[in-house]
Amino acid sequence: MANGNSAAITAKSFYEEGTTKAATGIRSWIFSTDHKRIGILYLISIAAFFFVGLIVGILMRLELIAPGQTIVDAQTYNQLFTLHGVIMIFLFIIPGIPAVFGNFFLPIQLGAQDVAFPRLNLLSWWVYIIGATLALISIVLPGGPMDTGWTFYIPYAVRTGTNVSLAIFAAFILGFSSMLTGLNFVTTVHRMRAPGMGWFKMPLFIWSTYATAWIQIIATPVVAITILLVIIERYFGVGIFDPALGGDPILYQHLFWIYSHPAVYIMILPAMGVVSEIIPTFSRRTIFGYKAVAMSSLAIAFVGYLVWAHHMFTSGMSETAQWIFSLLTYLVALPSGVKVFNWVATMYKGSIDPKPPFLWVMAFIFLFSIGGLTGLVLGSLATDIHLHDTYFVVAHFHYTMFGGTGTIFFAALFYWFPKMFGRMYNIKLASLSAGLFFIAFNTLYFPKFIMGYIGMPRRYFDYLPEFASLQVVSTIGSWLMLITVVLIFGNLIYSAFKGKRASMNPWGGVTLEWHISTPPPLHNFHEIPTVKHEPYDFSQLKELEHDS
Amino acid sequence: MIQTTNYVETVDSVMIYIVAISVFLLLGITAVMIYFVFKYNRKKGHKPVDIHGSVALETIWIVIPTILVLSMFYFGYQGFKEGKYIPEDALRLSGVGRMWEWEFKYDGFSTKELYVPVNKPILLELESADVNHALWIPALRVKTDVIAGKLNYLVFTANEVGEYEIACAEYCGLNHSQMYSKVIAMEESEYENWLKKKTSQKEPVQVEKNNMKSDSTEVQL
Numbered sequence: 001m002a003n004g005n006s007a008a009i010t011a012k013s014f015y016e017e018g019t020t021k022a023a024t025g026i027r028s029w030i031f032s033t034d035h036k037r038i039g040i041l042y043l044i045s046i047a048a049f050f051f052v053g054l055i056v057g058i059l060m061r062l063e064l065i066a067p068g069q070t071i072v073d074a075q076t077y078n079q080l081f082t083l084h085g086v087i088m089i090f091l092f093i094i095p096g097i098p099a100v101f102g103n104f105f106l107p108i109q110l111g112a113q114d115v116a117f118p119r120l121n122l123l124s125w126w127v128y129i130i131g132a133t134l135a136l137i138s139i140v141l142p143g144g145p146m147d148t149g150w151t152f153y154i155p156y157a158v159r160t161g162t163n164v165s166l167a168i169f170a171a172f173i174l175g176f177s178s179m180l181t182g183l184n185f186v187t188t189v190h191r192m193r194a195p196g197m198g199w200f201k202m203p204l205f206i207w208s209t210y211a212t213a214w215i216q217i218i219a220t221p222v223v224a225i226t227i228l229l230v231i232i233e234r235y236f237g238v239g240i241f242d243p244a245l246g247g248d249p250i251l252y253q254h255l256f257w258i259y260s261h262p263a264v265y266i267m268i269l270p271a272m273g274v275v276s277e278i279i280p281t282f283s284r285r286t287i288f289g290y291k292a293v294a295m296s297s298l299a300i301a302f303v304g305y306l307v308w309a310h311h312m313f314t315s316g317m318s319e320t321a322q323w324i325f326s327l328l329t330y331l332v333a334l335p336s337g338v339k340v341f342n343w344v345a346t347m348y349k350g351s352i353d354p355k356p357p358f359l360w361v362m363a364f365i366f367l368f369s370i371g372g373l374t375g376l377v378l379g380s381l382a383t384d385i386h387l388h389d390t391y392f393v394v395a396h397f398h399y400t401m402f403g404g405t406g407t408i409f410f411a412a413l414f415y416w417f418p419k420m421f422g423r424m425y426n427i428k429l430a431s432l433s434a435g436l437f438f439i440a441f442n443t444l445y446f447p448k449f450i451m452g453y454i455g456m457p458r459r460y461f462d463y464l465p466e467f468a469s470l471q472v473v474s475t476i477g478s479w480l481m482l483i484t485v486v487l488i489f490g491n492l493i494y495s496a497f498k499g500k501r502a503s504m505n506p507w508g509g510v511t512l513e514w515h516i517s518t519p520p521p522l523h524n525f526h527e528i529p530t531v532k533h534e535p536y537d538f539s540q541l542k543e544l545e546h547d548s
Numbered sequence: 549m550i551q552t553t554n555y556v557e558t559v560d561s562v563m564i565y566i567v568a569i570s571v572f573l574l575l576g577i578t579a580v581m582i583y584f585v586f587k588y589n590r591k592k593g594h595k596p597v598d599i600h601g602s603v604a605l606e607t608i609w610i611v612i613p614t615i616l617v618l619s620m621f622y623f624g625y626q627g628f629k630e631g632k633y634i635p636e637d638a639l640r641l642s643g644v645g646r647m648w649e650w651e652f653k654y655d656g657f658s659t660k661e662l663y664v665p666v667n668k669p670i671l672l673e674l675e676s677a678d679v680n681h682a683l684w685i686p687a688l689r690v691k692t693d694v695i696a697g698k699l700n701y702l703v704f705t706a707n708e709v710g711e712y713e714i715a716c717a718e719y720c721g722l723n724h725s726q727m728y729s730k731v732i733a734m735e736e737s738e739y740e741n742w743l744k745k746k747t748s749q750k751e752p753v754q755v756e757k758n759n760m761k762s763d764s765t766e767v768q769l
Contacts, residue, residue, distance in 0.1 A: 075722055078721070314691050315693045337610075337613045460724065
């Protein structure tokens, strides 16, 4: 399978050879149609926004260290939690893994030279940047940052004087970036697989990114239309959602969640794909239940469309709607369970080398399991009525989104960093940061489960004295988290410039990205490979080592 | 259906049921994972074995979780129905949520706290005067969104004399976190006295000012 690629070792990498007229400098990056450069552009921009969102989160936790006003007033706090949500969701978690690692590795893992539409790919990044810039402008314009929460519930979002229209218009623009990326990936997977790469020979990261891409294409237009309707309502006073104008606020919630619930699978599915790559590589054996893992991605994508109204159990829907959505919510838990069981089974009789990416995956399995299992508490009607809109929900989605997708964003970075940058980071520091992350994470978020159950509502600037001690624990957790993130990025940024040169295949992986030189050449493969093996067939490892 | 069970206990028992199964699964998965990492550590020099899967195992870990989650669904739904059940002898009250306070309406006057007789099922009908709110009584495990133009209801019974916090659980702007009130549960006789006293105290002019028709769907800004 690696025929002809030994020559690649001496070839120029994509850093030395670009697609633009300008050979070097910023133009050779921001106008590049090379999927790898675009991946790195996304990485830099997404990591920057993650850092901003993190700082906003740290400020929120600092405000909540004691009851009453601590560092900011109520209005500012309301704007901070909105900003935190909007940045983390629209600028970090939703694009995160597909835009960075999907862009960089999806074509390589398929045995392709680029995505199907390289220019559209560059446009997607530009659209992302334009959307993000609009969101930033909405912060500084008179009127002030939006204070509605990231869900923009009507009627409040129609009545507040803050810059809602521009901020949600930014989300509208960002949606196009997401849709175009999805379109590009679906086409690439259908049309550009290397000879011999049948559907069931594709790495599982491709399967999950493929399932995600369909959600991006189908669900995102719903939120785009909803946002336009809100803007029309705000500017022209047309009654669509606001009851004062004759609209229906519940209709808004339905339309919002018809997108935003599938969107949580846009967030988590690619992460699940990364896990399915890392576990076989570090266990050096094939994945357990390949087809079950691949099909569970499609099942999650499909059933994920049908559960949105579980965000609305207290809204006063009909009892029939309530039990149907509760039942469907439980069904979506099953394919996630199948994945977790297959991942652990993949470790059975493997040859496990717990290097940093693997340690991050172990942290993920624990944290994501808590996230998923507490989802069962929220899927149940009796308990959800009590826990809806409380800290319990805040804890639950941070365990799934940050403990799930966020953890795997780091895992993916540590896994693919040597391939992307051609250098190795400090392994000990990376393992240490995984351990520290685990402690910081649980200190930060676990107390929120308890607070929620005993009566702490979410989005509260102030709280009753009985929550004070748990709030302090959570705030201390936020400081540990900041230290951990600084360690992670300190290690990686330093190593990107000064790290030891990485070999072609530092972990002993067998998917196609490990068959080519490090960092990859501009067109990935000098000769399109013919795929003969299953994706996780480690018998090819000897051949590969021989090649290099 | 006779309301012999306490709704709080019902909700808590559903919670305990789900959490118990979850803790068992979480610890099981974690323990097996950690065991594998030590047992099959590369340092020990095992030769890895490619096992492509097992239809039997896949079936087991689809079927057993299906049964578990269906039971969770069932208990959750049963508990929920218990909470939504309106007993015939329920005392009907109504309230309004507005930025950022609650108003509860009685015959001829209204209050900022919700006064109720103890051990008496209460049917509380709620509507918003402006944006979305949610009335939550954490100690009684009940909550409903309060939405303009839509009449939502809550059924609860305070089983002990005393005060129960009411919090607003749906974000509603600047002072969302200050939108607290209380349920004040009193002995039946005490409640009757309170009601009489309040009715005779209030001037008719004030009554009209505070009195919004509970069936009104008009939005008051």
